[in-house]
Amino acid sequence: MSSFAEGQSTRHASKEVGVMAKDSKADKAEGAIDKAAGKLKEGVGKATDNHHTEAEGKAQQAKGHGKSARGETKDALKDRK
Numbered sequence: 001m002s003s004f005a006e007g008q009s010t011r012h013a014s015k016e017v018g019v020m021a022k023d024s025k026a027d028k029a030e031g032a033i034d035k036a037a038g039k040l041k042e043g044v045g046k047a048t049d050n051h052h053t054e055a056e057g058k059a060q061q062a063k064g065h066g067k068s069a070r071g072e073t074k075d076a077l078k079d080r081k
Helices: 003-020 024-047 051-080
Strands: none
Touching: 024 051
16 A cells, blocks of 8 residues: 555544544533524524524524434443443
8 A cells, every 4th residue: 555545544534533532521512502502593583583594593403402412322322331
């Protein structure tokens, strides 16, 4: 294998590890931020009668709930080890 191919493999592998190594606290924090921002955006959408902004807020809240759930799942799996 050439050194270029080896370097490419190493970089690709490190990217994957970085994604998987995200801390459960980080997931929960990002989830909380998305939920709060989504709630605010939904409220602005309702106040201005902007259905698109309201829907974006609801979607962002759902995304936040997903991130929080991922963090909780990581904690549960860590406790089982």
